[in-house]
Amino acid sequence: MVKxxxxxxxxxxxxxxxxxxxxxxxxxxxxxxxxxxxxxxxPSSQTGTAHVWDGNxxxxxxxxxxxxxxxxxxxxxxxxxxxxxxxxLAASADCLIETFxxxxxxxxxxxxxxxxxxxxxxxxxxxxxxxxSGPRRDWVSCGLTVAxxxxxxxxxxxxxxxxxxxxxxxxxxxxxxxxxxxxxxALQRRNxxxxxxxxxxxxxxxxxxxxxxxxxxxxxxxxxxxxxxxxTWNGAFNVFRCRDGYFLASVPGDREALVEWMAxxxxxxxxxxxxxxxxxxxxxxxxxxxxxxxxxxxxxxxxELFQKAQLxxxxxxxxxxxxxxxxxQQLRSRGFxxxxxxxxxxxxxxxxxxxxxxxxxxxxxxxxxxxxHLTDASGLPLCGxxxxxxxxxxxxxxxxxxxxxxxxxxIKVQTHRVPGSETANRTPYFKYWNRGKxxxxxxxxxxxxxxxxxxxxxxxxxVIESFSPRVMDNWGLSWDVMQREKSDIIMVxxxxxxxxxxxRNYIAFGPTVHALSGLTYSMRYGRGGPVGPGVAxxxxxxxLYASMAVMSALENRRRxxxxxxxxxxxxxxxxxxxxxxxxxxxxxxxxxxxxxxxDSWCTIAVFGDDEWxxxxxxxxxxxxxxxxxxxxxxxxxxxRVRLDALISRWTSRLTAEEVMMRLQEARVCxxxxxxxxxxxxxxxxxxRGFFVKLPDSYKGELVVDGTPLKLSDGRAVFDRRAPVLxxxxxxxxxxxxxxxxDELAGYIERGIIY
Numbered sequence: 027m028v029k030x031x032x033x034x035x036x037x038x039x040x041x042x043x044x045x046x047x048x049x050x051x052x053x054x055x056x057x058x059x060x061x062x063x064x065x066x067x068x069p070s071s072q073t074g075t076a077h078v079w080d081g082n083x084x085x086x087x088x089x090x091x092x093x094x095x096x097x098x099x100x101x102x103x104x105x106x107x108x109x110x111x112x113x114x115l116a117a118s119a120d121c122l123i124e125t126f127x128x129x130x131x132x133x134x135x136x137x138x139x140x141x142x143x144x145x146x147x148x149x150x151x152x153x154x155x156x157x158x159s160g161p162r163r164d165w166v167s168c169g170l171t172v173a174x175x176x177x178x179x180x181x182x183x184x185x186x187x188x189x190x191x192x193x194x195x196x197x198x199x200x201x202x203x204x205x206x207x208x209x210x211x212a213l214q215r216r217n218x219x220x221x222x223x224x225x226x227x228x229x230x231x232x233x234x235x236x237x238x239x240x241x242x243x244x245x246x247x248x249x250x251x252x253x254x255x256x257x258t259w260n261g262a263f264n265v266f267r268c269r270d271g272y273f274l275a276s277v278p279g280d281r282e283a284l285v286e287w288m289a290x291x292x293x294x295x296x297x298x299x300x301x302x303x304x305x306x307x308x309x310x311x312x313x314x315x316x317x318x319x320x321x322x323x324x325x326x327x328x329x330e331l332f333q334k335a336q337l338x339x340x341x342x343x344x345x346x347x348x349x350x351x352x353x354x355q356q357l358r359s360r361g362f363x364x365x366x367x368x369x370x371x372x373x374x375x376x377x378x379x380x381x382x383x384x385x386x387x388x389x390x391x392x393x394x395x396x397x398x399h400l401t402d403a404s405g406l407p408l409c410g411x412x413x414x415x416x417x418x419x420x421x422x423x424x425x426x427x428x429x430x431x432x433x434x435x436x437i438k439v440q441t442h443r444v445p446g447s448e449t450a451n452r453t454p455y456f457k458y459w460n461r462g463k464x465x466x467x468x469x470x471x472x473x474x475x476x477x478x479x480x481x482x483x484x485x486x487x488x489v490i491e492s493f494s495p496r497v498m499d500n501w502g503l504s505w506d507v508m509q510r511e512k513s514d515i516i517m518v519x520x521x522x523x524x525x526x527x528x529x530r531n532y533i534a535f536g537p538t539v540h541a542l543s544g545l546t547y548s549m550r551y552g553r554g555g556p557v558g559p560g561v562a563x564x565x566x567x568x569x570l571y572a573s574m575a576v577m578s579a580l581e582n583r584r585r586x587x588x589x590x591x592x593x594x595x596x597x598x599x600x601x602x603x604x605x606x607x608x609x610x611x612x613x614x615x616x617x618x619x620x621x622x623x624x625d626s627w628c629t630i631a632v633f634g635d636d637e638w639x640x641x642x643x644x645x646x647x648x649x650x651x652x653x654x655x656x657x658x659x660x661x662x663x664x665x666r667v668r669l670d671a672l673i674s675r676w677t678s679r680l681t682a683e684e685v686m687m688r689l690q691e692a693r694v695c696x697x698x699x700x701x702x703x704x705x706x707x708x709x710x711x712x713x714r715g716f717f718v719k720l721p722d723s724y725k726g727e728l729v730v731d732g733t734p735l736k737l738s739d740g741r742a743v744f745d746r747r748a749p750v751l752x753x754x755x756x757x758x759x760x761x762x763x764x765x766x767x768d769e770l771a772g773y774i775e776r777g778i779i780y
Contacts, residue, residue: 034060157228176233193548244702246454348544381598406433424569465749524595536562
């Protein structure tokens, strides 16, 4: 395995980690960023959580997380001596992250107000199922509950079957990425004010904020997204059987090369008629064309398809099992897996928690004199930070949208080289992921366009791009060049597979990453074929890692005066979440159950015998409660098929809302599977102001999702819509670069700016 130096962007930051089982990843991410993390372990009888997870994380993996996360300290918060120990730790810490139920720490005299009186610089980040406010703040929840109520499950699976939950603990992992981003935003704010604050995060909102096409289609077009099995929402990708497993393929924009490939190997199925060559006919018959590709793929192995497709610049990929990742040549070449030894135990191979490598930042940080506090009138954490944004589609724009929400001046550069850039600004999809940004146009195929881009680099703090590695180099905008333009510049390159390794020049979209990371394979009905997540989940994950990288590098620059090059792999970002274990929760019943009405479902999760008895009382079934067949968790797991049938018989007589409300009153985890239409009227999301209205240049008004990150000081501002193509050319080129209007007109006349 290749040894890779870990980034130390957050050196000198001390974090107290009070998260529970499925948030262990949070401490590990912060530790890998260079922070000093102290895990606070509680006695087994003391959790204070809204719901107790019966630890099913593999013991070896748990030890790895603890080892990588830093020092472990066992503290009984419900004893006076334990509270004193914890108080002393909090007095000198920078941050505290916790997952207790709302009000628990306050009940112990350890709430934010008390702790901040002792340590005014302390940042406290709290994440719960539904946040610290709203009518559902005290509801019990688990990953299954929030995946359902957050809208994730409604679009995952087949329309003729029940909704699926994303494999593993993806909802919780998503929450972890938001935790780190929230902590870093609060840290940026503290650099200006000297004061800490409380960050309130709702896991339901985290899930709802990562739904790709679901909300843009509903609020922008009135379409309620449905489950489409392994076919992506836009019909572009599907999963097919091949000779040695499953393979993901798409219908390419340029069909001629694929037609030639299929016809040339002697096994093609006649894809040479009008439906292939006539664009209008192709648009009317996407399913027929996809079927032709699927029949042809059956005769080939995944390896030969993958290699040749990538040579032809097709984002195709084999559908890999999660267990295959440890042998993946691209991951191994970039040192993604590391060997750790805990005490006398055998060496454990574990994935890195960070999907990026850092250059321009030595492994031993030389801490210089910190810069003075910045001041601003906006009260936003990132006010005064300028970001030059060369990203496109969604992963990159999702990162820069978060940064723009909290005050960064994001200048989105649109070029002739990006397909559809002239019309993309009108779509709801573009408007969702590019709100709050300034938009300019620039032909990067022209030497004068590149010269203007270099001038913009000199005025920027961050440059972020999501092209394949050779694009920026070909434009003469490599990291080395940018350093010469501005010595402390921060550059984030978030390509599909990273800047190094045998796959560095391969291309991928979200579905490609899902297939290669094991996410697609792990989502299926029994022994059926892989289905996939129904949304571009990988794009959201990569975007959150990218915004995390930007703010970590900004913090490092504040302390050292040095910029950094962040080499982020979107593939590794998804692998970081799929390779940390796929164990099923120790719970029964645990699943999604049919309710009265069309496509109506409710999730139920029972983790202990007390909860089981409460469920039986709610069902008014004392005989079920007393049955030896289901008396213990072990018995319920062994008889899960019969148990699910009995639960389904009860739920099918009630509406999903009735099931949820009755079980929540009994303190049993339950949540309806919500569609986009349901989310729009969800009372908890409404009470917390999750949806906001933006002016729209074409429709007058557009409803968009806000942010799960509720900062007590420096909350996000949503006051600017996405830019019309080239809308801010005058501001950027004239006001910022000092270009005269006649000079700008000359650039426009020559097509360099348009």
